[in-house]
Amino acid sequence: MYIKNSEELTSHGYKKGRQAAISIIEHTLHALDPYVATKKLVSLHGELLTVGHLHFDLSRRDNVYVIGAGKATFPIAKALEEILGERITEGLIIVKEGEGGTLERIKIRRAAHPIPNEEGFRAAKEVKRIAEKAQENDIVLCAFTGGVSALMPLPASGITFEEKRQIHELLLASGATIREINIVRKHLSNIKGGKLA
Numbered sequence: 001m002y003i004k005n006s007e008e009l010t011s012h013g014y015k016k017g018r019q020a021a022i023s024i025i026e027h028t029l030h031a032l033d034p035y036v037a038t039k040k041l042v043s044l045h046g047e048l049l050t051v052g053h054l055h056f057d058l059s060r061r062d063n064v065y066v067i068g069a070g071k072a073t074f075p076i077a078k079a080l081e082e083i084l085g086e087r088i089t090e091g092l093i094i095v096k097e098g099e100g101g102t103l104e105r106i107k108i109r110r111a112a113h114p115i116p117n118e119e120g121f122r123a124a125k126e127v128k129r130i131a132e133k134a135q136e137n138d139i140v141l142c143a144f145t146g147g148v149s150a151l152m153p154l155p156a157s158g159i160t161f162e163e164k165r166q167i168h169e170l171l172l173a174s175g176a177t178i179r180e181i182n183i184v185r186k187h188l189s190n191i192k193g194g195k196l197a
Contacts, residue, residue, distance in 0.1 A: 002029040034145070035075035042141075044083050049139070056139055058087060063138040066091030066106050067127045069152040070145030071113065074100035077143055081105050092130055093143060094123045094151045116153035116168055121161045124154040124191065131196055149182065154190040164188055 003009070003022060010018040030036060043050045047059040058064070064087050066080050077093045081103050091106030096113045111120030134140045155164040167188060171181045186193040 034072045035079045038076045038079035063089035065140045067130050068143030069094035069148045071147040072145035073143045077106050092126050111151045113147050113150040116150045116165050120151050120153050124152040149185050156190050
């Protein structure tokens with residue numbers, strides 16, 4: 001159950017209507033759960049890894065890497081680790097401070113959100129290192145969700161981390177939409193806008 005106080009919410013008023021609303025909300029939250037969605041999208045049968053409509057024969061592949069960052073990344077990484085287990089060569093995700101649990105094959109770094117911190121900066125360099133060592137015959141599974149800009153800050157050449165952090169603060173206080181903010185942040189990053197790929 002996602003809603004922890006459903007008994008309290010359905011104990012008074014129009015109980016039947018409240019129970020129906022709770023049921024609809026529970027169903028919706030389950031359908032949107034990143035762990036559940038990953039388990040539906042990714043499967044492993046013997047050596048055949050299926051990701052959506054893509055199929056990979058792991059016996060013909062070298063390494064499997066998992067990288068990611070964001071506020072919903074931990075459940076995705078947890079599902080990937082359960083599916084792939086020891087087939088994961090190396091992995092690293094960056095989550096918000098205080099979030100996530102533990103994983104065995106994928107390292108977890110915790111960073112600040114919504115204002116970037118040094119831990120996120122160091123972790124971003126680690127994610128980039130993993131991406132750079134991947135070769136043509138490797139598989140890189142990416143789990144990037146909302147919050148990456150703060151959790152994985154890697155400034156573009158000529159910009160210091162402190163400058164990037166200050167610009168981030170100014171953008172958030174500017175009244176600009178998130179789309180407008182992201183357009184600016186993309187140009188100040190060494191990994192956003194497809195640069196990590």
